[in-house]
Amino acid sequence: MSTETTSPAPHPSEQQERPPLAVVGSQIDQDEELFGRAFDPWVVKRFLTYLAPYKTRIALGVAAVLTFTVTQLTIPLIVRAAIDHALVEGATDIDLLHWFIGVFAGVVTLNYAANHLMETTVSKTAQNLLFDLRRAMYAHLQVVSLSFMDKTEVGRLMSRLQGDVYALQEFLESSIFAIGDIVLLFGIVAVMLSLNPALGGLTLSVVPLLLLVRIIWLPLARKAFMAAREASSSVNGALAENVHGIRAIQELGREDVNFKLFESKARTNLLTHLTASKFTNVMIPIVDTLTGSAMAIVIVLGGSMVLDQSLDIGVMVAFLFYVQRFFDPIRSLTLQYSIMQRAMAAGQRIFEVTDVDVEVRDAPDAEDPAEIDGAIEFRGVTFGYEPGKPVLQDISFKVAPGETVALVGPTGSGKTSTTALVHRFYDVWQGEVIVGGRDVRAVTQHSLGRHIAMVLQEPFLFSATIEENIRYATAGASHEQVVAAATAVGAHDFITRLPKGYATELDQRGSNLSLGQRQLLSFARALVADARILVLDEATASVDSYTELEIQRALARLLEGRTALVIAHRLATIRGADRIIVLQDGRIVEEGSHDALIAANGLYARLYRMNYASFDDIPPEELERALSDGGQRT
């Protein structure tokens, strides 16, 4: 790049030839925006099961809705009756008027009570339903098999737990009013027709017209609305990128190029929203025209009927009132349609989650032993994630209590799967995994969790205080135990140097600590859990040498007096193990101490001699050579 560039385009000459290789923001998820049926009986049925606990409340709500509607309809009738009977010219009656006013006050009060009851019960039930659904999904995710969680992105699950639940909330909140509206609509039709069938029929004749307009309008409008939504999320995606990638953007001087791209997205957003707005607003004069027409019909026809004396003037007044009330519900109901579609799609996705099979379950007679001896044994274990593709084949080995065994082997050799089976994250296809003398399927998963402590490769921490993170699930651990564990792994010093010590709140995933510090905390967490068996997946990420030294010290402390199965990446760790098991393509190819394996001059010896800090680092082409050349190269 030259020194005098100040224009947004670094190579103006090339700009004409082709557009820059640049985009801002990311593509939006298509499948989350699918619009399906507005009414899905299966989804509705599933909802109803969640409503069962609130039966009495719902019954109360229905009663309130009916009362509310009846009173709502009665109010204009009372006005009409008062006009007809108490205010007729020449025959006015002040006492009768007072009587009507009294009735009016009574009905209005009843209306208030019913309205209050209706909205309270419906809204509260809706809230409860949403919280119940979210909890059901979340609780289910706590027990579904890890194989499901492996396949599913957290983001996708979160959009179920949040987005879909919100879509339902929108639906339920608007349906509160929709229910009232629908009942009211039918009520008005009934009252109009009963007051005067002929006039009622004629007045209602504008309704089919309105529906027709709506039917033509809806698909066009929906397209416009969807375009606007898409443009919005595209603009917001680009903004998010600008926020998250700001360092790279400033560093690589992409400000101007990005701004131009963003500008065109923002413009699309503007234009699609204006189009959507046109669609929304064009309905206003149409509905108003139809409302006006209905009123005109009442005036002209009703007026002449009054003239014929075939209609009370009070009825005509009531009609005019009803017509005004009539069009509001219709207007809001058509908007309800797309909300219903979204809700059905959301419901479907929610129930997809709650219906995921739980593959690993406690046996009915599962034991919960208080103490175990700490031995691990694999007997002829075959296992895989997809049918027909075993990742472990006929694996057998034993780890004696107190022994440290290192699992080594190239990426994909089955190390992680082996450790996962010890904790029964998955069930084996064939063979047995025996922990503390019992098949893992014969004890509760909870007891496995108590007796096996795991340290994962990524030191995952929660946003809570350091103390809470170290204690984690060991609820009974005292502050002293927490401090002791932190001291043992050498984390105490840096913790006390923090402004709030053990009470320091960690940011999201502990991002305010260094990687090495996070690792030490995850060791301390395992130490507090104080299990007989330790399963450890050593971190591969490179840390600086000072931290590395501390981690090795902490590791030694952690392994003390425990049975340990370690996926080892660092040569120091591997050499420190009592025994090494070498895995390749899901089979055990070698087993023995470091010295014995070096003397045997097999795969381990060849990998070791390549001098990589970790076997996972070996580039594929060199690995290929090591696996194939059967040891000629020494």
Place this chain on the structure above:
Amino acid sequence: MASPAKRAQRVDAEVDADYNTDVSKLDTSVLWRITAMAFRHRARMAVAIVATLCAGGFQLLVPQYLGQAVDQARGLLAGATSGSVDSAAAEAALLTTALLLLAAAIARGVFTMMQNYQGEAVGQLIGYHLRLDYYRKLQSLSMSWHDRVHTGDLMTRGILDIEGVRLWVDTGVLRSILLTVLIGGGAVVLFHNDSDLALVALSFVPIVAVRASIARLKLRDTWIALQDQMSILTKVMEENLGGIRVVRAFAAQAHEMIRYDRISDTALAIASRRVRLFVLSTTQMTFVYFLAMGLTLWVGGAKVIDGTITLGQLTEALAFMLILQMPVRQIGWMINSIARASTCGGRLFNVLDLIPSIADAPDAKPLAVTEGVVRFEGVSFRYPSHAKDERTLSDISFEARPGHMIGIVGPPGAGKTTIAQLIGRYYDVSAGRITIDGQDIREVTLRSLRDAVSIVQQEPFLFTASIDHNVAYGDPWAGRPNIERSAQMAQLHNYVKALPQAYQTLVGERGVSLSGGQRQRLSIARALLPEAKVLVFDDSTAAVDAATERRIREALKGFVADRAVIVIAHRLSSLMHADEILFVEGGRIVERGSHDALMTVPDGRYRQLYDLQARGGEAKTDREGTA
């Protein structure tokens, strides 16, 4: 909150990260500012306001015509019984009223449409301009500011706050005009007819308005509380699912459910309180409205009996009440919109008014790169957020030039990364100066400086785009051969070629996940592409294995020959071949010299580090046999 005059134009480096907390109070200056933005679209605003006035006027005509129709019918009725009325003429009169009513309804609809559309259009235009300004501003604000603010907070401003400001035109300005017209005009008509009746019919307006505004403000508080609680719940769920293996490993499901229930129950309690508040206020408003209607019927009925007013006038009053029902309820909305626009606008302008602390000097010239000599002359640095005596770097001097590569090593927190950041002027030095080919980097344009300097970051940010887009991020017009050459040097090409979609493979948040080493190699390729004269590797090969790193180094030999190179690393094999190695500790250079020279320092810090790494098997990869 300070007045706008005082608040405006603060330098980004000097504001607190949470400086935005106190925008909850109503700030009229913010509202004026938004309104002024709206009136920049003069023609549209003029149309919108005229349309609003007309819509209100026609809406007022409807009840009048209704009343007229009732009176006519009544008159006809009276006339028919007495036999003195020409029924044809009477029906013609009814027809005229009906047509007038219809015309008024249509006109009302058309004008409302215009009002709504133009109002929304102005709002969208404001949103469009704010969005662009905001995007631009974020790009220009300095890293010291970005470091301190929360990304989620910036997103909220860019999405929800712009939305809140945008809605002000429609729900705030235009609706208040409409409401004034309706209530004012209606009151005039009603008082013209009968003042007692007017008082009674309008009695509900102030009560509902006050009730609505109180409720809205309370609702807003519970809404904020609910949002807070929900975002905690989101965080808990997200972490649980992200760390599901930890949860399972510790058999902590019960623990996690307790944690979840505690937060979820609190959220539900707040949500229920919200429902109670909301229901109480809406139902009470309806109740008051109906009571007023009853009163109108009572007082009006008595007056009809007295003969003071006609039945038509009573109908008109009742019909007018019907029309006012919705707008009066919307008073609550309006008050909400005022509060929202003030809060959102305040938060937004807080960012828009910031001045970037790192910006071109008024007389800045483009950097003229000749040889590419980077000099640190007695540089000291303190992060703006740190205490006065807490210096990150003290008195750092060195020179990197083509053929003289600098390696920087030291314990964590020694200030190594800060040195890299200073070269790209992401922060300004507190003392001393940094020059490139003799020009102080504060006196040249940022653009030319950053074009001349490529920094390979420790933790590269991958954009959700294809690999070639990512590699060409700094030079989107680069040709395919250049992209591939950079990828080859970074030892990324073979990996990419093996992917089914090769360079078109999507990476980033939704694309294929790359390992730490692959990400770093992509980041190297990206930094090499623009062919900058100064290259800074900021621990950019920590996750790349030693052998691959060696290959990268060999591939780069020709490329770096005429460039100034600075390598920062904690793995000695990454930098032991540098011409001069600086051992930095506590922000100072404690040892300097070539590898061989430093190795001869007895008990030297560099020597100690070397021994440490040799034992761990890290240092020997580069010098097999010597370690």
